[in-house]
Amino acid sequence: MADLARRSFLTGSAAVAATAAIASKAGPANAATRTAPRIPDVTVRSAAQDDPTEATLAEAAVLLRSRRLSAVELVRAHLDRIDEFESTYQAFVTVLADEALAAAKAADRNRGRGGPLAGIPLCIKDNYFTEGVRTTANSFIFADFVPPYDATSVARLKSAGGIVIGKGQMGPLATTRATTPNGTITTVNAWTPADPSVDPGGSSTGPACSVAGRLATSSIGTQTGGSIVLPSNQQNLTGLKPTMGRTSIHGVIPLSFTRDHSGPLARDALDAAIMLTVMAGPDPQDPRTLGLPALPDLITAALPVRQHGRVRLRRPTTIGVPPDFFTGVSADVAALRHAFLDTLAKISGARVVSVAYPDDWSLMTTAFNNVRLAERTEPFRPWMRQDLTLFGVSLLSWLQGFLLSGDEWITGQRAKDHLLSEVRTGIFGQCDVVLQTGPVPFDILGLPELAFPIGFTKSGTETIPAGTILGGQAYHEDRLLEVAAAYQAVTDWHQRRPADPVQAAARAAVPRPRIDAVTAAASSQ
C-alpha cells in the first residue's frame, strides 16, 4: 500500500507537490477553474488494491493512473457484480454493459490522454437525459422517452472520461423511494438486501444502492426535498447537494423548478468534491448557473489537514447544533449524534455551539413547503389533461398543485425571503455551518447540504447506517467539505461496505411490497 502510494507520487506531476503544500496550509482552499481538476495521489487502501469495486473514485483514479488497473478491469469488475447481485439490489432501470465496456476499451487505448474521470464507472439517476438511452424517471409518462441529448451534468462527466454504466432506479418522477410507476418497490437498501421494507432513502435510491453495493464507483442524483442527502444517510454514503445554480439542471426532468438540484452520491468527501468539481460551472442552457461566485477548490477543501500528526480543520469553524438535534430520533441515534459531536469537538479548530430556531421555523418549513406543489403541476399539465393514470402512484401531489392560487404562490415566495433573512442573520449569525434535522429548509432556500455517515444503528433486527446532514451558507460547499474531510480522517464509518447479498437468485424471487398513492403522497419529496 505504501509502495503504491510512493510510486504514484513519483509518477505524478508537480501538481501533486502543490496539492500537498496546499493541504498543509491554513485558510480556505484557493479558487480553481472548472476544467480539468486533478485528482490527488491518495494512498490506496489494501482492500481497494485487492478488489477495484472497493475503491473510492480517487483510489480508482490513482490505480488507473499508475497502471495497476485498466479501465476494462475496473468496469468489468463492476459488471460482474451487477450480473451476480442486480436481481436482488434492483439498483438500475437500464444497465449499459456493452457501451460501458466499449468506453473502457477506448479509455485504455487513450490512457494518459483522457480526463480526470477516465475509466470510472458511474450510475446516473434515470431523470437525467442521456442521449440515445431511455430516460424514464420511473414513470409511465416517459416509459419510451429517448432524449436527443445529454443533460449538462452527464455531458460534463462523460467529457471528463466518466463511463455511464447504467441509469439508476428512482422514485417515480423523483418523489419517493424507488418503485415502479405503480408503486411496487424495486431497489433495496444495500445494507439490508434481504429486507425490502427497510428504507433505502429516496428518491435517488438506485444511485445510492449502486455505489453502496459496489455496482458503480460513484453516482449522481437530484434533490428537491432531500433526495440526495437522505439516501446517502441511509446507505452510508457522502452526498453533496450544492447551492442552487452551482450545477446545471438542464436536461433533468423537472419536479420543482425553484428547488431541483443535481449533485453526487459518493463514497467520501473527496469523491463528492471531485464529482461536483466536474459537474459545476456556468451553463448557458440554465440561466440559474450564470453570474454566480467562482467554484472554490473543492478537492483541496476535501483533503484533511494535519499539524504535528494531528488532524485539524482547515480553518476555525463554528458548528451549530439546532434544538431538535437529539429529539425525535431513537435513543441509539441520539447516542450516535452525541458521539459524533464529541469527536468533532476534539478536532482542533472546531467549535460546537447550540443555535436557536426562529419562532416561526415550523410554519416556514412545513406548511410553506407545500407551495412547491404548483411547480410540479405546471410542466406536467399536458399529461394530466390527457390521462391521470399515467402518473400512477404519484398522482395526488400533482393534483394538489392545481388548488393553490397565484396570490398564495407569491406569499410562498415572500416567505422564502423572510426565511432566508432568518437563516442568514439568525442561524448563521451564530455559526459557520449548521447541522440539519431534515433537508427541507435548505432545499427551500437553495443552500448547500452535505450528508455523511456517523455510525450504525438498529432497524428492527437489521443493522443500518446512520448519517448526519450539515448545512452551509450559499456557495460555501468548501466549508462543508472541510468539516467532513476532518471528521472522515479520524473515523472510518465511510470506509465500511455492506456484505454481499446471500443467495441472490432465491432472494430475487421474493415479491416486493407495493406502496399506494396515499402513502406516496405523504412521503413525497
Add this chain to the structure above:
Amino acid sequence: MTDDELDTLITTRLALSGIDLTQLPVSPDPVTGAPTREQAMESLRTFLAGPKTSGTRAGGVVGSINGWHPPAADNALAQQQSIPLEYPSITVAWTDGKLS
C-alpha cells in the same frame, strides 16, 4: 365549509383546467397504482381544509398560507417587507451580501 362545498370547488377548479377525475378508477388498480376517485377527492379536501376530525376540518394548507404575512407593526408596513424570491440563494450571490 362542508365536504359537498369542497367537492364542488375541487371538481369545478379541476374541470376549468381540463382535468377529469372520472379517468381514475373507482376501486384500487394495482396495474397503474393510480389512486381511486375517492382517494383523490379526500386528498384534495384535506389539502384545502385539513383532515376531518369529529366531523369537522380545522384548516389546511390554504389557511396556513393565507394567515401569514411578514412580521410588521401593521399591514401597511408588512407590504414593504419580504419581496418575493424564487431563488433565495442566487439572490444572495447577485446582491453580494447587500441584503438587509
